[in-house]
Amino acid sequence: MYWLAIKTLFHEKGRLVITLIGIVFSTVLSITQIAMYLGMMGNATSILRHIDADIWVAAKNIQNFDFANPFPEERINRVNAIPEVLWSDRLILTWGFLKLANGGQEQVQIIGFNPDTGIDVPWNILAGNPKDLKSGRYMFIDKTSEQRVGRLELNSIWELNDKRFKLIGLSEGIKSFTTSPIVFMSYNQAQSFMTMTGWKSNHASFLVARLKDKSRSRDVAELLKTYLKDNDVFTKEDIIYKTVMYWTVQTGMGMGFFLTAILGLIVGGAIVGQTVYANTMEHLREFGTLKALGAKNSDIYKVIFAQTGISAVAGYIAGSVLILLARDGIEKAGVSLYLSAGLFLALFLVILLTCLLSAYFSVRKVRTLDPVMVFRM
Amino acid sequence: MDAILELRNITKVYGEGENRVVAVDSVSLSLRKQEILLIMGPSGSGKTTLLSMMGCILRPTEGEIVVDGRVVSDIEEEMLPDIRKQYFGFVFQSFNLFPSLTAVDNVSLIMRLKKHDKTKLQTDARGLIERFGLGKRGDFYPADMSGGEKQRVALARALAGDPPIILADEPTANLDSKTGLDVLGHLRDLSKESQKAIVIVSHDPKVETMADRIVFLEDGKIKVRD
Numbered sequence: 001m002y003w004l005a006i007k008t009l010f011h012e013k014g015r016l017v018i019t020l021i022g023i024v025f026s027t028v029l030s031i032t033q034i035a036m037y038l039g040m041m042g043n044a045t046s047i048l049r050h051i052d053a054d055i056w057v058a059a060k061n062i063q064n065f066d067f068a069n070p071f072p073e074e075r076i077n078r079v080n081a082i083p084e085v086l087w088s089d090r091l092i093l094t095w096g097f098l099k100l101a102n103g104g105q106e107q108v109q110i111i112g113f114n115p116d117t118g119i120d121v122p123w124n125i126l127a128g129n130p131k132d133l134k135s136g137r138y139m140f141i142d143k144t145s146e147q148r149v150g151r152l153e154l155n156s157i158w159e160l161n162d163k164r165f166k167l168i169g170l171s172e173g174i175k176s177f178t179t180s181p182i183v184f185m186s187y188n189q190a191q192s193f194m195t196m197t198g199w200k201s202n203h204a205s206f207l208v209a210r211l212k213d214k215s216r217s218r219d220v221a222e223l224l225k226t227y228l229k230d231n232d233v234f235t236k237e238d239i240i241y242k243t244v245m246y247w248t249v250q251t252g253m254g255m256g257f258f259l260t261a262i263l264g265l266i267v268g269g270a271i272v273g274q275t276v277y278a279n280t281m282e283h284l285r286e287f288g289t290l291k292a293l294g295a296k297n298s299d300i301y302k303v304i305f306a307q308t309g310i311s312a313v314a315g316y317i318a319g320s321v322l323i324l325l326a327r328d329g330i331e332k333a334g335v336s337l338y339l340s341a342g343l344f345l346a347l348f349l350v351i352l353l354t355c356l357l358s359a360y361f362s363v364r365k366v367r368t369l370d371p372v373m374v375f376r377m
Numbered sequence: 378m379d380a381i382l383e384l385r386n387i388t389k390v391y392g393e394g395e396n397r398v399v400a401v402d403s404v405s406l407s408l409r410k411q412e413i414l415l416i417m418g419p420s421g422s423g424k425t426t427l428l429s430m431m432g433c434i435l436r437p438t439e440g441e442i443v444v445d446g447r448v449v450s451d452i453e454e455e456m457l458p459d460i461r462k463q464y465f466g467f468v469f470q471s472f473n474l475f476p477s478l479t480a481v482d483n484v485s486l487i488m489r490l491k492k493h494d495k496t497k498l499q500t501d502a503r504g505l506i507e508r509f510g511l512g513k514r515g516d517f518y519p520a521d522m523s524g525g526e527k528q529r530v531a532l533a534r535a536l537a538g539d540p541p542i543i544l545a546d547e548p549t550a551n552l553d554s555k556t557g558l559d560v561l562g563h564l565r566d567l568s569k570e571s572q573k574a575i576v577i578v579s580h581d582p583k584v585e586t587m588a589d590r591i592v593f594l595e596d597g598k599i600k601v602r603d
Contacts, residue, residue: 004489293490370436
């Protein structure tokens with residue numbers, strides 16, 4: 001019966017093209033929406049994921065990683081008092097304005113850290129050595145910021161909130177959720193910088209700690225909560241989750257992406273369902289003949305599902321290839337796409353299932369088809 | 378008794394109450410091997426309903442249908458396709474060929490359905506097509522064939538898998554006189570050379586000359602038997 005499915009499917013090329021267009025549309029829309037969402041969530045959590053810390057201490061009731069509030073850095077002593085802690089350090093996240101060559105300015109996210117500890121940022125380094133950041137007013141910036149701030153040349157001098165910084169290194173592909181360029185500098189520079197915006201000089205945005213045994217992170221976090229009642233204490237997973245949920249649920253942004261992806265699936269499924277159903281209706285006489293000649297319902301279901309499945313696979317492959325071809329262009333426009341084998345596989349299963357479900361009405365029609373009809377027409 | 382198919386007092390009723398229609402009323406018939414049985418009658422007399430029941434496509438409301446000694450009228454619904462596959466070949470008034478398949482593929486489709494040896498499908502299907510004089514038309518699609526050619530492909534398809542009974546519903550109705558005679562000649566050959574029992578439902582007087590027996594149906598009842 002698969003043989004018949006293939007012969008019939010490719011005999012009616014016009015109908016096949018319409019079906020494929022529906023599936024390609026569905027694939028492109030669904031994958032790009034989900035890949036954009038995952039890309040943005042990847043950006044929102046990239047620093048959290050990359051810093052090899054098991055515990056994160058933040059100001060009380062922070063909404064997400066990007067909206068950090070300062071708190072006294074001396075509280076790091078309480079973290080260090082926990083025997084399970086291998087090392088700990090302070091981190092600053094603040095915002096500033098980078099003056100541009102054309103006289104304008106661009107808001108940037110500033111990450112201040114101690115290059116001598118295990119806070120291994122930035123990563124994907126194109127040029128420079130992060131350890132040199134501690135030597136003065138030096139900064140790293142991400143190459144992808146060029147679209148926003150102009151050409152980035154090593155050893156060029158940039159003005160950041162009226163302070164002059166030398167660009168000594170470039171990273172590649174480190175983006176923030178807000179799309180603001182990320183500037184890395186030493187903890188001390190970031191802290192002195194922070195005082196310009198009214199903060200006290202001995203404040204930090206986060207304390208991070210690496211444990212001797214990662215599996216104890218939940219217990220240590222609970223213990224630290226009893227010591228640091230004026231702070232929130234998270235495991236790495238918890239703060240990532242909180243950040244993702246903030247952007248996804250509290251801002252409604254995630255729901256927007258989700259609804260568009262679902263819309264893509266529904267529209268694609270409707271097109272496939274409609275063409276498969278129209279195809280079934282057009283071939284009722286043939287299906288009736290098949291039944292009269294001794295085919296079982298299951299034989300005819302195989303034909304319908306095989307045609308739908310083949311269309312789904314072909315349409316999905318075509319849609320995926322289109323996305324991969326367009327990927328560079330989309331990312332150059334500043335949109336982050338998270339595309340992985342897992343995502344392609346998961347979406348394939350969803351789209352295949354959608355297509356097969358859309359064939360349900362055709363199957364129902366065939367199930368009730370009376371083979372006597374072949375004598376009546 | 379060499380009957381391959383028997384109808385024992387079968388009745389088919391459609392609808393209930395005021396809408397009740399008796400399409401076939403207490404008909405008993407038997408079909409012998411190699412026999413050509415012609416069923417004639419006016420429109421609405423129940424010929425097609427009777428043929429459908431003979432081919433195990435439609436169940437009788439009452440009575441028994443016996444195929445090759447086995448009562449099939451009361452077997453489970455899901456068993457009927459296997460009975461049809463094993464015992465019957467069908468020829469339809471409108472040919473009912475698959476437009477997306479070539480003549481050879483239309484025949485091989487039924488062989489596939491009947492789990493024919495896959496290595497011999499094409500050869501056997503082509504052999505049947507050639508038998509009906511369509512050797513050069515085997516790779517043509519139905520849309521590119523004449524009515525007579527289509528009906529000959531349908532005859533080849535009916536013969537695929539070698540069923541003992543061929544049921545033909547108005548096989549000459551859509552054909553011109555000459556082509557109709559040609560198709561009837563093939564049906565006669567099937568009966569004599571391939572030893573098939575053949576039931577033909579037809580209005581066409583030409584068919585009468587080749588039938589071994591004629592049954593006239595009127596208001597669902599058999600009126601005359603030769």
